[in-house]
Amino acid sequence: MSDPRADLYQEVILEHNKKPRNFKKLEGATHQAEGYNPLCGDHLTVFLKVNPQRVIEDVAFQGSGCAISKASASMMTVALKGKTVQEAEELFEQFHKLVKGDLDPEKEPNKLGRLSIFSQIWHFPARVKCASLSWHAAHGAINKQQSVSTE
Amino acid sequence: MKTASNTFNVTEIRKDFPILSTRVHGKPLVYLDNAATTLKPKSVIDRIRRYYEKECSNVHRGVHYLSELATKHFEATRGKVKEFINASRTEEIIFTRGTTESINIVAQSYGRKFLRKGDDILISAMEHHSNIVPWQMLCEEKGCVLKVIPINDDGELIWPEFEKLLTPKVKFVSIVYISNSLGTVNPVKKIIAAAHRLKIPVLVDGAQAVNHRAIDVQDLDCDFFAFSGHKLFGPTGVGVLYGKFDLLNSLPPVQGGGDMIASVTFEKTTYNVLPHRLEAGTPHIAGVIGLGAAIDYLNTIGMDAIEKHESELLAYGTKTLKAIPKLRLIGTAKEKAAILAFVLPNIHPHDMGTLVDQDGIAIRTGHHCTMPLMLRFNVPATSRASLSFYNTKKELDELAASIKRAQEIFS
Numbered sequence: 001m002s003d004p005r006a007d008l009y010q011e012v013i014l015e016h017n018k019k020p021r022n023f024k025k026l027e028g029a030t031h032q033a034e035g036y037n038p039l040c041g042d043h044l045t046v047f048l049k050v051n052p053q054r055v056i057e058d059v060a061f062q063g064s065g066c067a068i069s070k071a072s073a074s075m076m077t078v079a080l081k082g083k084t085v086q087e088a089e090e091l092f093e094q095f096h097k098l099v100k101g102d103l104d105p106e107k108e109p110n111k112l113g114r115l116s117i118f119s120q121i122w123h124f125p126a127r128v129k130c131a132s133l134s135w136h137a138a139h140g141a142i143n144k145q146q147s148v149s150t151e
Numbered sequence: 152m153k154t155a156s157n158t159f160n161v162t163e164i165r166k167d168f169p170i171l172s173t174r175v176h177g178k179p180l181v182y183l184d185n186a187a188t189t190l191k192p193k194s195v196i197d198r199i200r201r202y203y204e205k206e207c208s209n210v211h212r213g214v215h216y217l218s219e220l221a222t223k224h225f226e227a228t229r230g231k232v233k234e235f236i237n238a239s240r241t242e243e244i245i246f247t248r249g250t251t252e253s254i255n256i257v258a259q260s261y262g263r264k265f266l267r268k269g270d271d272i273l274i275s276a277m278e279h280h281s282n283i284v285p286w287q288m289l290c291e292e293k294g295c296v297l298k299v300i301p302i303n304d305d306g307e308l309i310w311p312e313f314e315k316l317l318t319p320k321v322k323f324v325s326i327v328y329i330s331n332s333l334g335t336v337n338p339v340k341k342i343i344a345a346a347h348r349l350k351i352p353v354l355v356d357g358a359q360a361v362n363h364r365a366i367d368v369q370d371l372d373c374d375f376f377a378f379s380g381h382k383l384f385g386p387t388g389v390g391v392l393y394g395k396f397d398l399l400n401s402l403p404p405v406q407g408g409g410d411m412i413a414s415v416t417f418e419k420t421t422y423n424v425l426p427h428r429l430e431a432g433t434p435h436i437a438g439v440i441g442l443g444a445a446i447d448y449l450n451t452i453g454m455d456a457i458e459k460h461e462s463e464l465l466a467y468g469t470k471t472l473k474a475i476p477k478l479r480l481i482g483t484a485k486e487k488a489a490i491l492a493f494v495l496p497n498i499h500p501h502d503m504g505t506l507v508d509q510d511g512i513a514i515r516t517g518h519h520c521t522m523p524l525m526l527r528f529n530v531p532a533t534s535r536a537s538l539s540f541y542n543t544k545k546e547l548d549e550l551a552a553s554i555k556r557a558q559e560i561f562s
Contacts, residue, residue, distance in 0.1 A: 008505065009560050018497075040501045040517050041531035064531055066499035067561070124505055 007120040016071035021078050026060040035137030035148050037129055042069045046137040054085045066130050073134030085142055092139045099131045159456045165541050167192040178511030181546045186331045186490055186537030187515050189362055189384045198444035202437045210436055225436055228443030232391055235446050237367040240396055242425040246434050249390035250358040251281040253377035256392055257354055258285035260402040268294035270322040275300040276527055277330040280520040282356045306333035306482040324353040328360035332519040333482030334490030343372050358382055363488045365454035368393055385445035389438030399425055406431040457540040461489040464538050468547045475554055481533050489538035498561050500534040506557040512550055
């Protein structure tokens, strides 16, 4: 019925691509990591400010990439702000399953909220890495990796 | 021999390629990714099948019927390649896995034997990674220095800069004939003549040239010429290294094994003669025979007819894409082959690739294995439509319409 393009490039994604949230270098970041997809040239850096109670007080990203990677990074920063590191890691796991098509957000319990918009991306195997790039970078930052590559 | 028919009929030609009747996402396939690989005519597919069904055996080994048959067809292809690129002897044709392996053989064999610490190796700013990395590896090993001929904003070599770089310190030039990312046709004949005045040998990376125009290695006077079968409508996994006989004959083998020896004892091995000396192990027999069928097929059409049709497509495609607001072509050289790379300000090439794919259109998006070139043009990636003789103006119209639909989505 519908054009699969519309499924992938939903209004929310296009809007986040055009006006990415928290798109800046974060002063006073406690953690940061680069995400790089050499296949398509997507390249971004994720910054986190984690307080002693292990709560992510602030999160931001910078870099260049396709609409999917930029929108995903933007939505991730919104989702992670205020979460504990442990909650963030759980969300990372769920998001990772979602984009690989291993989690149906309508049937299985999850905390993805608006992030479930990426549920259709596994129909586009070449694009899964675009959606997960910023998450890999955030996960790497939390785990003290300086750069991650998704190729 | 070029025995081309005098009429070029694209509708008839398209029937020779079974995959062109495929539908992608419910739409007829529009295949515009020919610089990545070309499609295969039925005659090539049938020929490979025939080898496996009726001729399967190893070459240069058996005295039995099948082995002799396979050897005959395998070696016949060497003759076809010789004619196709106008080499002077069949021994100058070495079968490899592809362009990449051909270049690596020269770097590892010629490079290790003849290049010394402090020698310059000259390449251009538009090389594919396969004509950069083998030389970097050699530079690291031998202490040579890689020098790069710069290009202008149209994607053309800057000749005065080339002349400045071409000093007696240069001991090897390796240059792409047609750029896979830009479509630029380099003046390789002129480059070779200039290098030869200083007695510098030249390798031509012909991966993107063989399928677009007739090649005459004697006229070019290149010392080495490398290309891949799969970009010449043949199978993947087979390629060619051409070298002038005396040069090839001076090369030590880079791989040892079967076929490349004359005699082996545990004390001493003597090597076989050309071309076998540089072809260790069982080759890709089906691939080579398939490549022969591809050359036969091309000879029925004629490379000149192909070049003519493609230059009409290029002119039409350039005009059509330029008419799209805000579209910027990357690669606007005066001498160009039918490759159209482009970027749009608000649509990342990766998104473009996904969007046009939904219309059944196959283009390549990314850095095209030319990352330094992307830096040169200050883009992370481009979208690239690369054409072949079975493409049509209608397909270019469909590409343009699909790009416009992508623009609407991203507006």
